[in-house]
Amino acid sequence: MQKSKSDIDRRRRRQRRLQIVIIYTAIAVGLAWFFELQATTTVIFVRHAEKALVPADNPGLSEVGKVRAAELARQLAAADVVAGVDAIYSTSYRHTEETVLPVATALNIPIRYYNVSNTKSIMDDIVKAHKGKIVLVVGHSNTVPEMIGSMGASKNVPKIDDSEYDNIYVVSIPWFGKTKTIRLRYGAPYVPD
Numbered sequence: 001m002q003k004s005k006s007d008i009d010r011r012r013r014r015q016r017r018l019q020i021v022i023i024y025t026a027i028a029v030g031l032a033w034f035f036e037l038q039a040t041t042t043v044i045f046v047r048h049a050e051k052a053l054v055p056a057d058n059p060g061l062s063e064v065g066k067v068r069a070a071e072l073a074r075q076l077a078a079a080d081v082v083a084g085v086d087a088i089y090s091t092s093y094r095h096t097e098e099t100v101l102p103v104a105t106a107l108n109i110p111i112r113y114y115n116v117s118n119t120k121s122i123m124d125d126i127v128k129a130h131k132g133k134i135v136l137v138v139g140h141s142n143t144v145p146e147m148i149g150s151m152g153a154s155k156n157v158p159k160i161d162d163s164e165y166d167n168i169y170v171v172s173i174p175w176f177g178k179t180k181t182i183r184l185r186y187g188a189p190y191v192p193d
Contacts, residue, residue, distance in 0.1 A: 075186050
């Protein structure tokens with residue numbers, strides 16, 4: 001049985017519609033993938049909270065430091081209204097780990113450890129691994145400004161005083177444009193000597 005011209009035309013129109021649907025679907029998936037790759041990455045830097053005086057070699061947090069760590073958790077547990085902090089990085093010292101432990105516990109995510117010997121490559125690795133995410137990095141008075149500077153955020157990050165524990169630096173790295181840094185304060189205020 002031979003098909004009529006109208007049946008053949010109908011079949012061709014269906015095939016064209018299907019081709020168009022497939023093409024538009026592929027374009028939509030490609031654009032979604034492209035924009036996901038190009039999302040803004042946010043890195044939040046803090047210095048460890050106040051440390052105890054003993055033991056001198058690897059002290060934990062003092063009571064004041066524990067209060068500050070709890071305040072950090074209160075501030076950052078819901079930092080992003082959609083998902084919150086996606087990754088947490090700390091050095092292996094007790095006082096840095098104890099500073100972010102309340103945040104890690106509140107969000108049920110592991111603490112990842114880094115070595116401060118090469119802050120530039122550490123920050124490159126963190127940004128590549130967490131593109132488009134929110135990352136919390138705890139460091140030390142000498143390494144936090146260094147790490148922020150290595151990201152191109154600001155070469156003029158102020159020195160952090162030895163008795164200064166209340167800074168939060170929020171670094172936004174867009175897929176296009178200039179990296180921005182915002183400095184906020186949390187917990188008991190810093191009073192210069």
